[in-house]
Amino acid sequence: MMLLPERCAYIVDLSVTLISCTDTMASQQQKHHAACRLDDFIARYACSLRGVRNHFWQLIHAIRAKTCILSPRVGAPYVAKPTDTERIIKACERIARSRRKWERLPETWSVPEASPFVQMRSLVQHLFDQYPVPNFMAPVWWSEHYKDWGMQLYLHLATGQSVRQFSSLYSFRMTKRIAALFMQAPDDLHPIETLRWSQVRALGGDDRLARILIRKTCLWTPREDEEFWESVIRFLIQNAPIATEEIVEIVRFIHEQRFKPAEKTWGPGAGDGPVQPDFSLRGRSLMSLRRHMVHWRSELIEKGMMPPPHVNPLDFPWQRSNIGSFQCEEEGTVWTIEELLTPRQLHNEGRIMDHCVADYISDCARRKTTIWSLGIQKGKRRRRKLTIEVLPKSKLISQASGKHNCEASDSVQDKLNRWAAQEGLKFSETA
Known part of the structure; x- marks a missing residue:
């Protein structure tokens, strides 16, 4: 039997409608199951909290009442991803733990039409800000890498205090110029990265150099030897422009050579x-x-x-000091004090005497210190009795340790005293 064209079109339209309805029902079921899983996760998360559970729920209820972040709705313009949802829930706990710093209630929050994290930023600002805090600071509340100092810095700035007055900025030297630029830093930077960005800009560098150092080198965070690295940054600024690859290579080379x-x-x-x-x-x-x-x-x-x-x-010797060695003979036993001049000698001394003298290799090579071995020799065999550290510039015996870090016996101490008198050495109070 032949179907009329109109009839065929009707059947096709009906099939499309049925498929669309089926897809819509499946989508609604998926959203329902997702919502149930989210409710279960929030409930279990709340049960694990102590002391802040009520304030946690206060935040959850406010967010759900005013946004679709934690209660997805059909056709909602902004829906958080599952991983983002978990970060927001953890942020609610952190915000709740700082409830004593709240300036306003969550219920009075006016929500902007924006993405989930921009909405969360507005919530943080609503709750805490007595004075404007830079936008880049807000993510410290939901960062995957939890850092308490970041939240403490946010609360510090929210009261109108200067970043220079914040005490937990590592060894970073915060000038007035750096502090001013810190408050104007781009929104896409992490607070720890903003320290470097502000420093580079304060020294006269541009945004490009700052971002290269942050994104591609070890200077994204403050280092132990900040004074030295500031000299490196000044060098890069003075010799600008330098290609990105060369900047990265210079920083890598210097870091490897010096550290x-x-x-x-x-x-x-x-x-x-x-x-x-x-x-x-x-x-x-x-x-x-x-x-x-x-x-x-x-x-x-x-x-x-x-x-x-x-x-x-291991056998490459460093320069011998101007302190002389020692030798004496008593009843067929030869006593000697000799300077150790290679990494291998220090390793052997530490292994036999069971202490950490091998840790001094770098200082010995730089002639910041000298290591000596006091021993006795009968025939061809030499037995170590004492390891001695002497500072070459001051000629100060800073420490002397026997096997297993034990103190020297009277006879060993006598030879040490005689050597000190011979070479004009002094003893430190701890030696």
Whole structure:
């Protein structure tokens, strides 16, 4: 039987309608199941809270009453992803724990037509701000990487206090100029990144350099030796413009030379201390730095700072001090005090004496300290009795340890005293 064209069109339209209805019902069922799972998660999360549960629920109810963040609705313009929803719920706990700092109630919050996290930012500002706080600070409340200092800084700024008065900014030197720029930083930066951004801008650098250092180098966060890194940033600013790849390579090279273990930078056996712990940009031009980055291995070998290729780094000696050794003989026993001059000698001393003298390799290589071994020899065998540290500039015996860090016996102490008198050495109060 042949169907009329009109009849065929009707059947097609009906099929499309039925499929659409089925899809809508399936979508509604999915939303219903998702809402149930979300309700269950919030309830279980609330049960785990102590002391702030009521304020947590107060926030949840306000958010649900005024937005669709935690109660998805059909056709809603802004719907949070499941992972974002979990972060927002955790943010409610953190906000609830700071309830004593609330300036206003959640129920009086006026919600903007915006994305979920912009709405959450407005809630945070509504609750806490006595004075305007930069937008980039708000995400500290829902950050996946929980940092209490970030929330404390937010509350600090919300009362109108200066960022310079905040005490938990690592070793970062906050000038008035940096503080002013900090409050004007872009919204897409994390507070810890904003410190570096503000510093670079205060020193005369542009947004490009600041973002390269933040996004592509280890300088995204304050470092222990901030004074040194400030000199590096000044160098990059003075020699701008520099290509992005070269900026990254310069920072990486300097970090490896001055801070990373030589074992990783130079090669096996080079020790735990850095290759150039006193590396500085003072007196260098960009061209001379580029040359050093290419030829640094041969330059360090020529200066005697690192061993040539045929010498094992463990057996590469540092410069002998101007303190003399000691030797005396009593009843067929030879007493000696000798300076240890290679990493291997320090490793052996630490292994046999069972202490951590090998940790002093870097300081010995830089001649900041010297390590000596006091021992007795009968025939061909030498037995270690005492390990001694002497500061070469002051000629101060800073410490002396026996095996297992035990104190010296009377006879051993006598030889140490005689050596000190011979070389004009002094004892520290702790030696």
